Amino acid sequence: xxxxxxxxxxxxxxxxxxxxxxxxxxxxxxxxxxxxxxxxxxxxxxxxxxxxxxxxxxxxxxxxxxxxxxxxxxxxxxxxxxxxxxxxxxxxxxxxxxxxxxxxxxxxxxxxxxxxxxxxxxxxxxxxxxxxxxxxxxxxxxxxxxx
Numbered sequence: 001x002x003x004x005x006x007x008x009x010x011x012x013x014x015x016x017x018x019x020x021x022x023x024x025x026x027x028x029x030x031x032x033x034x035x036x037x038x039x040x041x042x043x044x045x046x047x048x049x050x051x052x053x054x055x056x057x058x059x060x061x062x063x064x065x066x067x068x069x070x071x072x073x074x075x076x077x078x079x080x081x082x083x084x085x086x087x088x089x090x091x092x093x094x095x096x097x098x099x100x101x102x103x104x105x106x107x108x109x110x111x112x113x114x115x116x117x118x119x120x121x122x123x124x125x126x127x128x129x130x131x132x133x134x135x136x137x138x139x140x141x142x143x144x145x146x147x
Contacts (some may be wrong), residue, residue, distance in 0.1 A: 030050050
């Protein structure tokens with residue numbers, strides 16, 4: 001995966017795509033830092049963890065900039081987020097994720113928000129990295145509060 005990122009960086013440089021170049025450089029730098037911290041080469045799964053972390057930072061930044069009335073900066077962060085999301089596995093559609101959460105709640109017999117941890121754990125084991133943890137949490141909370 002790291003080789004693909006390096007190749008994409010070269011292509012972005014040739015295309016003079018400044019936002020993609022800066023985003024991929026930063027991502028490769030974070031991957032290098034993670035490799036140094038681990039003390040060995042990273043697997044593709046380890047690299048995906050770094051990409052997810054960077055994407056989450058961008059998501060939070062977009063929200064913060066929008067709340068602060070800085071739309072131009074929010075758009076820049078959004079563009080970076082879109083670049084990073086291209087390297088992540090496809091996410092489940094919200095309808096399908098909602099169905100999985102509902103099935104998990106019924107399977108566990110969950111009846112209150114106190115059961116949320118069990119529900120989230122079961123859903124994560126079913127969907128793996130095809131769904132964002134915060135989306136799972138939000139849907140589970142809505143369903144459990146609605147019961």
